Amino acid sequence: MTAAIKPDRLPRLSRVVLPVAATVLLAGCQSPLDFDLRGNFGNAPSTAEAARQATVARPPADNRGVISYPGYQVAIAERGDTVQDVALRVGTDAGALARYNGLQVGDELRAGEVIALPNRVAEPSPATGAPDRVDITTLAGNAIDRAGPGAAPAAQSAAPPAGVEPVRHKVKRGETAYTIARLYNVSVRALADWNGLGRDFGVREGQYLLIPVAQPQAAPSAPSAQATAAAPATTTTTLDTPAPGSGSPTPTPPSASQPLPQDTQAASEPVKAATPNLGNQQSAPASNGNARMAYPVQGKIIRDYAKGRNDGIDIQAAPGTAVKAAASGTVAAITSDADQVPIVVVKHPDNLLTVYANVENIRVKKGDSVSRGQSIAQLRGGTANYVHFEVRKGFDSVDPTPYLN
Secondary structure, eight states, X not given: OOOOOOGGGHHHHHHHHHHHHHHHHHHTOSSOOOTTSOXXXXXXXXXXXXXXXXXXXXXXXXXXXXXXXXXXXEEEOOTTOBHHHHHHHHTSOHHHHHHHTTOOTTOBOOTTOEEEOSSOOOOOOGGGTOOSOOOHHHHHHHHHHTOSTTOOOOOOOOOOOOSSOOOEEEXXXXXXXXXXXXXXXXXHHHHHHHHTOOTTOOOOTTOXXXXXXXXXXXXXXXXXXXXXXXXXXXXXXXSSSOOTTSOOOOOOXXXXXXXXXXXXXXXXXXXXXXXXXXXXXXXXOOOOTTOOBOOSSOSEEEEOOBTTTBSSXXXXXXXXOEEEOSSSEEEEEEEEOTTOOEEEEEEETTTEEEEXXXXXXXXXXXXXXXXXXXXXXXXXSTTOOEEEEEEEXXXXXXXXXXXXX
């Protein structure tokens, strides 16, 4: 007689049977398990791989675990940390930190877990284990302040933001790591690595996640001269072969065997149609009194102006692109940061200054007069192919956008 299984043993059995069954199923798979069900259904193509793009690694934190961006800061938990431990280490209120992240002060955190900071703490610096580098924006401002003869950059203690600022996503009810990864076209593994998620990739409502930054794509190369020469010549349209869309000539009907009689009326001068005055029908272009500068490069704005956090805009374009003067003026200063990356400052009328940082191959020198659109430098190569551009009224930074056209 078979003994009945007691109800209190069912949970124990499930803990043994379910992992074994899962192991058997996984052993038979030749490809990664498609957790969010984007795999093949019948003959439908799989879209699992389409949701994955190469991403860079998460930037390193300082000794406190702080990673700083222009728009926000985060802290990275260590093994055994609670919310209280992180708050003490970074110097912020534990209660506010817990509420901001939907946690309790005593909650234990996973190693590598990202905790969003509700307010800014001291910026990473060499004293906190950050790289001994200089904030380009701060150094540019100091270069303006010291625009006199023989100016040299002073050492700074603040470290620059950690690369391109990633999107920060707040988890909503019903969302999973898989749906969030698919939303931003990144792999769930990269999302987990960036945010210190557990093996189950579990997320909680109200949690802040950093979306991994995509690997920069190489700029497309210009077509070679041979490829250009091999391009097919433009086909000349003849009367025998009408161009597509131009219609076909009307054939002569069979009944028209005799030519039509000549028009007995005297030919007169063609009547000229009255030309409408389009100027009266078009609206005048919108004018902006401040729009008197040109963009230093034509490209994508990857970081917007934010007073006190990013005192300019960052414009990305192909490496080696010429950086041009936004307006006519005089080169007031040429300096560089601790990595010897040059910074150019140009002085303009009406107490305006423009700053061009993160460039190379400077083509002007201090005291030179430059005109609007004149090439003054080039964009750097690699992943640093952007110019940090500022407009300052006196020594106070202002939003460059209204000045550009």
